Amino acid sequence: MTRPAPLALTMGEPAGVGPEIIAKAWAALRPEGPVFAVVGDAALMRAQGHPIQTIPDLGMAEDVFARAVPVLDHPLPAAVTPGRPDTANAGAIADWIEQAVNLAMAGEASGVVTAPIAKAPLYAAGFRFPGHTEFIAELTADQPFAGTRGPVMMLTAKDLRACLVTIHAPLAEVPELVTAERVIRTARVVHEAMRRDFGIASPRLALAGLNPHAGEGGSIGLEEITVLAPAVAQLRGEGITITDPLPADTLFHDDARATYDAVVCLYHDQALIPVKTLDFWGGVNVSLGLPVVRTSPDHGTGFDIAGKDVARADSLIAALRLAAEMAAARALR
Ligand SMILES: NC(=O)c1ccc[n+]([C@@H]2O[C@H](COP(=O)([O-])OP(=O)(O)OC[C@H]3O[C@@H](n4cnc5c(N)ncnc54)[C@H](O)[C@@H]3O)[C@@H](O)[C@H]2O)c1
Ligand SMILES: N[C@H](C(=O)O)[C@H](O)COP(=O)(O)O
Numbered sequence: 001m002t003r004p005a006p007l008a009l010t011m012g013e014p015a016g017v018g019p020e021i022i023a024k025a026w027a028a029l030r031p032e033g034p035v036f037a038v039v040g041d042a043a044l045m046r047a048q049g050h051p052i053q054t055i056p057d058l059g060m061a062e063d064v065f066a067r068a069v070p071v072l073d074h075p076l077p078a079a080v081t082p083g084r085p086d087t088a089n090a091g092a093i094a095d096w097i098e099q100a101v102n103l104a105m106a107g108e109a110s111g112v113v114t115a116p117i118a119k120a121p122l123y124a125a126g127f128r129f130p131g132h133t134e135f136i137a138e139l140t141a142d143q144p145f146a147g148t149r150g151p152v153m154m155l156t157a158k159d160l161r162a163c164l165v166t167i168h169a170p171l172a173e174v175p176e177l178v179t180a181e182r183v184i185r186t187a188r189v190v191h192e193a194m195r196r197d198f199g200i201a202s203p204r205l206a207l208a209g210l211n212p213h214a215g216e217g218g219s220i221g222l223e224e225i226t227v228l229a230p231a232v233a234q235l236r237g238e239g240i241t242i243t244d245p246l247p248a249d250t251l252f253h254d255d256a257r258a259t260y261d262a263v264v265c266l267y268h269d270q271a272l273i274p275v276k277t278l279d280f281w282g283g284v285n286v287s288l289g290l291p292v293v294r295t296s297p298d299h300g301t302g303f304d305i306a307g308k309d310v311a312r313a314d315s316l317i318a319a320l321r322l323a324a325e326m327a328a329a330r331a332l333r
Contacts, residue, residue: 004110004327005108006034006058006070007036007110008037008058008112008113009036010039010097010099010113012093013093013121013301014040014044015118017116019040021297022313023050023051023069025317026065030065033065033324034321034324035065037065037070037071038070038072039099039103040074041092042071042073042075043073053071054072055070055071058072072099074096076092077089083306083307087125090127097114097136098139100114105292111295111327113320113323114295115296116300116301118301130167132294133151137149137290140290143291144291148188149189149289149290150289150290152288153287154193154288155283156275156284156286159257160257160275160278161198162263162271163262163263163288164266164267165186167268174210175210180227180231184231184234184235188235188240189289194261197330199332200261203240205235206242206259206262207243207244208248208264209246210223210228213247214247214248243260251263272298276298280299280315281315282314283315284296284315285298295319297319
């Protein structure tokens, strides 16, 4: 049986916790894998005292992984001060993501895992995407993909998979953005991803309502009646198992979570608060509906603790393991 290709792990914001959690993840995964190679700045990892070895290509990753962190070296232009991002490095950070995605599209990497980036400094340097999710969707737009194309952001922790109809939208804009078309496309992507990436043959989807008490029959808002119900009818007509729009406040307790495989949420915090509350340290951010597997830790750059060697690698380890599992599920199809 051929061994899976290594994962490509981007370093993320170099002034954040990325370099140190990468070293900690490697120490934890070194015995059993999954094997990964870092796309980033080797000198920075070395300067922080992490055991690294540069490699010319991913083919060398497995041999090196047993004794050091394999690094595909793409040096930064500007010096790094932990906790203080420099917009001069924004281009390199974006290039690392592109390099990793290209390796996955070429089949040299089995998937992409991205250490956290900080959005504000990238935006200041002209980065025109809301985050990794949309950037990777753009990078893979011309890559063949059988099924409904995303991207759909999913956060997962323990038995909860929470998927987003809208992502980094101001709350005031959410009601207008939650259209039947967006709900239908999101649910199609989620349904197909549960089958393709998670091996769930007959996915059960739940749908969160927008308003308190899911609109209380129209007395606390009409979106459940005018937008969500027609979307549900269309999806059920396509054979997708999905609930009526349900009150979000009773969707996430233990017994409720047992009734579905994934929940479609309508806005960022409706999905991320329960996931990060359930297991902040083990949560994983997953991009669904793309030609490449991509996961990321559920946390950010941790500028307040970067460089202090206190950052936990749990979420990155979970992201690496989940990416390997998803890649294996895809390889079986
Ligand atoms: N996957 C990603 O790329 C990703 C995810 C979330 C946020 N972000 C970005 O990160 C930046 C900072 O975001 P934020 O401050 O909202 O969230 P954050 O997750 O960076 O920090 C929130 C709190 O959690 C702590 N924390 C974070 N990671 C930790 C770890 N591994 N170990 C121990 N403690 C940890 C931090 O010290 C901080 O107190 C923003 O620019 C945001 O957009 C990126
Ligand atoms: N909302 C995401 C989270 O909290 O994990 C985060 O902003 C990352 O988004 P991208 O993966 O699109 O960069």
